[in-house]
Structure formats: structure tokens, C-alpha cells
Amino acid sequence: MSSLERLSFNQMTADPWSLERAVRNCSKSGTPYIGVWRHKLGDDVAQASAMIRRQGLRVSSLCRGGWFSAPTAAERRNRIADNRLAIEQAAVLGAPVLVIVSGPANGQTLHDARTTVLDGLLEVLPDAEKAGVILGIEPLHPMYAAERSVVVTLKQANDLVEQLASSAAGVVVDAFHVWWDPEIMPQIERAGGRIVGFHVSDWPVPLPAILMGRAMMGDGVIDLRKLRQAVDATGYDGPIEVEIFNDEIWKSADDGLLELIQRRFIEHV
Amino acid sequence: MSSLERLSFNQMTADPWSLERAVRNCSKSGTPYIGVWRHKLGDDVAQASAMIRRQGLRVSSLCRGGWFSAPTAAERRNRIADNRLAIEQAAVLGAPVLVIVSGPANGQTLHDARTTVLDGLLEVLPDAEKAGVILGIEPLHPMYAAERSVVVTLKQANDLVEQLASSAAGVVVDAFHVWWDPEIMPQIERAGGRIVGFHVSDWPVPLPAILMGRAMMGDGVIDLRKLRQAVDATGYDGPIEVEIFNDEIWKSADDGLLELIQRRFIEHV
Numbered sequence: 386m387s388s389l390e391r392l393s394f395n396q397m398t399a400d401p402w403s404l405e406r407a408v409r410n411c412s413k414s415g416t417p418y419i420g421v422w423r424h425k426l427g428d429d430v431a432q433a434s435a436m437i438r439r440q441g442l443r444v445s446s447l448c449r450g451g452w453f454s455a456p457t458a459a460e461r462r463n464r465i466a467d468n469r470l471a472i473e474q475a476a477v478l479g480a481p482v483l484v485i486v487s488g489p490a491n492g493q494t495l496h497d498a499r500t501t502v503l504d505g506l507l508e509v510l511p512d513a514e515k516a517g518v519i520l521g522i523e524p525l526h527p528m529y530a531a532e533r534s535v536v537v538t539l540k541q542a543n544d545l546v547e548q549l550a551s552s553a554a555g556v557v558v559d560a561f562h563v564w565w566d567p568e569i570m571p572q573i574e575r576a577g578g579r580i581v582g583f584h585v586s587d588w589p590v591p592l593p594a595i596l597m598g599r600a601m602m603g604d605g606v607i608d609l610r611k612l613r614q615a616v617d618a619t620g621y622d623g624p625i626e627v628e629i630f631n632d633e634i635w636k637s638a639d640d641g642l643l644e645l646i647q648r649r650f651i652e653h654v
Numbered sequence: 655m656s657s658l659e660r661l662s663f664n665q666m667t668a669d670p671w672s673l674e675r676a677v678r679n680c681s682k683s684g685t686p687y688i689g690v691w692r693h694k695l696g697d698d699v700a701q702a703s704a705m706i707r708r709q710g711l712r713v714s715s716l717c718r719g720g721w722f723s724a725p726t727a728a729e730r731r732n733r734i735a736d737n738r739l740a741i742e743q744a745a746v747l748g749a750p751v752l753v754i755v756s757g758p759a760n761g762q763t764l765h766d767a768r769t770t771v772l773d774g775l776l777e778v779l780p781d782a783e784k785a786g787v788i789l790g791i792e793p794l795h796p797m798y799a800a801e802r803s804v805v806v807t808l809k810q811a812n813d814l815v816e817q818l819a820s821s822a823a824g825v826v827v828d829a830f831h832v833w834w835d836p837e838i839m840p841q842i843e844r845a846g847g848r849i850v851g852f853h854v855s856d857w858p859v860p861l862p863a864i865l866m867g868r869a870m871m872g873d874g875v876i877d878l879r880k881l882r883q884a885v886d887a888t889g890y891d892g893p894i895e896v897e898i899f900n901d902e903i904w905k906s907a908d909d910g911l912l913e914l915i916q917r918r919f920i921e922h923v
Binding site: 490494495499526527528530531532537538540541564565566567588590591592595605606608611 | 759763764768795796797799800801806807809810833834835836857859860861864874875877880
């Protein structure tokens with residue numbers, strides 16, 4: 386049974402909520418961490434950071450950087466600049482991790498797009514090192530290869546982290562994205578010491594939609610506890626983020642959502 | 655550029671067509687092979703087989719066997735019996751290959767379901783050997799792990815074939831299911847001599863639906879030619895099946911469909 390001391394509420398679970406409302410609900414419910422999304426920050430990141438601290442919360446991660454695999458050189462330069470900005474924002478928020486979603490093929494071959502991702506990571510790595518922010522490379526489910534991430538397995542993320550060879554590079558394990566993988570257990574073990582985030586939600590059957598069809602923990606088929614135990618066994622003892630992309634939850638999200646999440650977290654994670 | 659001599663029309667591309675209509679359209683259009691689905695066969699398989707031969711066609715494969723991972727012992731025995739029937743049907747049709755879709759987790763752990771799949775294959779393998787039919791293990795895209803197949807990578811299929819160690823066991827490579835895999839090229843090479851089928855369709859962006867959202871070759875992002883060249887380089891020179899699960903094509907399928915498939919096949923495969 387999980388206690389709540391490692392629970393983090395990832396804002397995307399209730400995207401219609403403002404940052405203020407999300408923080409207030411976390412605080413009221415005794416949820417110690419929040420996973421922040423950049424589009425919710427507003428212009429004054431220092432003010433947002435102060436507001437979060439005043440409510441007694443810590444930021445588990447900032448979502449998201451990456452999207453390196455732009456098809457033109459000009460767009461790639463923009464992506465590098467945006468990642469530098471994201472690293473700064475993470476530092477201001479006291480977020481130890483910037484979650485990296487690598488980017489899709491975007492008209493390139495998968496091989497070329499994957500090379501572009503490594504190049505982009507190498508370019509912004511010194512900024513992350515200087516800022517004390519870890520780039521958390523999150524493999525996405527293979528069904529997102531065409532539109533979101535050419536990094537689709539934990540093996541790839543582990544390979545990238547080895548190539549980056551820096552304490553400012555790690556991996557984020559999201560149960561929804563990796564549960565199907567026959568290599569997941571040895572790759573979690575291999576990631577030991579480099580896991581900087583663990584995300585949970587569930588895979589409902591049938592999956593109602595590709596992007597917005599994730600389910601609350603317990604409403605699907607993922608053995609979340611087994612994955613958490615494997616991640617914990619590597620020594621990871623940081624926050625566990627509940628990140629559910631589900632438009633039904635968005636529509637119905639009220640102030641009781643955190644209590645439901647806490648119950649399911651204790652029961653299933 | 656591909657010639658048409660290896661082209662096979664998989665019936666699922668126009669499921670509303672009867673077997674007779676599909677065979678007639680293949681024959682008229684000069685498509686030499688048909689991939690047959692069992693639910694289209696009717697009661698008299700010998701008659702269906704004779705009808706296909708009269709029209710000058712050959713059967714590239716029969717879809718499908720497998721679904722071994724039933725949750726109860728009784729259901730598993732039913733699955734074994736059904737696979738034995740499918741092997742007989744393939745033999746009557748002169749289909750060299752029975753396509754195997756392994757089956758989903760079905761309430762078991764992925765590990766247990768994968769063990770059940772191996773057990774099921776081992777049980778029906780002697781029947782396949784005796785009938786001269788090859789069990790073609792087809793890894794499905796990981797987004798089908800919960801509902802259709804716990805075998806989700808070509809590496810797994812190759813591992814299974816190694817464990818089966820029989821000339822009646824091989825792998826089927828379907829571009830839609832495997833294109834995202836960072837290990838696909840080395841695993842295709844490893845499969846050399848054991849590839850018994852190659853299926854093509856395309857991955858549109860965005861993917862409109864999980865099951866029925868596949869696209870006509872050229873309407874998506876898969877580098878089909880590169881995959882075909884890799885498969886051919888292993889020595890595979892058998893039929894290439896066009897298998898598109900797409901309800902728009904089902905709705906609009908008319909007798910011109912084969913001509914469109916042929917154009918796209920020549921252009922993109």
C-alpha cells in the first residue's frame with residue numbers, strides 16, 4: 386500500500402483548472418507535490434513559484450521540453466531556444482526535472498528524427514547542468530511515434546542517457562507508455578540511478594481514444610504496483626505523478642478529484 | 655518499383671465483399687494472390703478452395719489462428735481445437751501459412767499470457783507440421799496488447815520461432831504493426847529464412863481510430879519501400895499482402911478498389 390507522501394498531481398489531469406485552483410486543491414487534500422505544465426504558468430514564473438510555495442507544495446517536474454525533431458533548421462533553432470527557456474522556468478519553480486517529450490518524425494525518417502533528438506539534447510545539456518535541472522527523457526507509447534515522440538521504449542531512453550553521460554540527464558517512466566514492453570523489467574533495472582520520475586494512470590479496455598483515453602488508476606489493465614515496485618527497487622524514492630489524459634475527467638473535474646486520486650493511488654499504486 | 659506478381663489482396667481490406675466477389679475482382683484485375691479470412695469461408699472449404707483455383711488465384715495465407723491466451727482452461731482447450739481446425743482449413747485451401755494473432759492478456763499478467771501463447775503454439779505445432787502449414791506469428795502493434803496480442807515486437811516473434819525450432823513456425827511482418835520499432839531492422843535481418851509473410855498498409859496522421867484507422871499505402875508516414883527492401887534482403891520472395899483495416903474503404907469499396915491498390919502498391923511498396 387502506498388502512502389501519500391510521494392503523490393504528485395500532474396496538472397494535465399485537470400487541464401481546465403487554473404494553476405491556482407490546482408495548487409489550492411492539492412494543498413487542501415494533503416497532496417504534497419504538483420507536476421506543472423508550462424501553458425498554465427502565465428508570464429510571471431517567479432510569482433507562480435511563490436504562490437506554489439506559499440501553499441506548502443513542491444513542484445515534482447515541469448512539463449515539458451523536447452520536440453527537438455523539427456523538420457527545418459530554423460524551427461530546430463526555435464526548439465533549442467524554447468528548451469533553454471523551459472530549463473530556466475524549471476529552475477525558477479524549483480522543479481528538479483524538466484520532462485522531455487522528444488518529438489515526432491515530422492516528415493523525416495525515424496532514424497534522422499532520432500539523431501536530431503540526440504543533437505538537441507546535447508545542445509541544451511550544458512544549460513541544464515548549469516541550472517541544476519535534470520532533463521527527464523520520457524519514452525512515449527509507440528502509437529505516438531508519428532505525432533509526438535520517436536523515443537518509444539525505455540531502452541531508447543536509457544541509450545540516450547548513456548550517450549549524454551551527465552547527471553543532468555535521466556529517464557521518466559510512465560506506466561501508460563511502457564507497460565506493454567516485453568523488455569520493461571530489465572530496462573527499469575538498467576535505468577537504476579537515472580530514474581527521475583514515475584507517472585501513473587491506467588489503460589482501459591477498450592481504449593476509447595488515442596490521446597485522451599487514459600483512465601484513473603484501477604480502471605484499466607496495467608499492473609501499476611508491479612511497475613512501482615520495480616522502479617522503487619532501483620532506489621527511486623521521489624514523487625509519483627498521477628497524469629491522466631482523459632476528457633471525461635476534464636469535463637467533470639471538481640474539488641473531489643484529488644480525494645478520488647488519493648484513494649486509487651493508495652489502492653493500486 | 656514493385657511489379658504485381660507478388661501482390662496479394664487480403665480480404666479484410668474489403669470485408670463487406672463475399673469471398674466470390676473478392677476472388678472475381680482479384681482475378682479480373684490480375685492480382686495473383688488472395689489472403690483469406692476464415693469468417694468468409696462458409697461451411698464448405700473444399701468448394702471455396704476449388705472456386706479460388708478456378709479463377710486462377712493462389713491463397714497467400716489464411717487469417718487467422720492463435721488467440722491462445724484464454725483465461726480459463728476450458729477456453730484454452732477450445733482455442734487449441736479451433737487452431738487445429740484452422741490448420742486443416744489452411745491445408746484444404748493450399749494456404750502455405752496460417753497467420754497467428756497470439757491473443758491478449760485477458761486478465762492474466764502479460765508474463766503468464768505470453769507463456770500461454772508459447773504453450774498453445776507448442777501444442778498445435780505437430781498438427782501444422784503434419785499438414786504442411788506454417789504457423790506465421792505476427793507481432794501486433796503495442797496498442798493492441800490489452801485486446802488482441804501480447805506478442806508486440808518482432809523480437810518476441812523471433813524468440814518464439816527459435817523456441818519452436820520447427821520449419822512449421824515462422825514470422826509475419828506487418829508494416830503497420832512494426833514500423834515504429836527502433837529494433838526493426840536488426841530483427842528483420844535476424845528473421846531471415848523464417849519470414850513467411852509481409853503485410854502492407856499505412857499509418858495516417860492523425861490516426862483516426864485504433865482498430866479501423868489504417869490507410870492505403872502512400873496515405874501515411876511508413877517508409878514501406880525501406881521495410882520491403884529489408885524483408886527482401888533476407889531472401890523472402892513470397893506474396894506481399896495488402897491488408898487495410900479501414901471502415902471508409904469498407905463503405906466505399908467498389909470494383910475499382912483493386913486498381914487503386916495496384917497503383918499504390920507499384921508506387922509505394
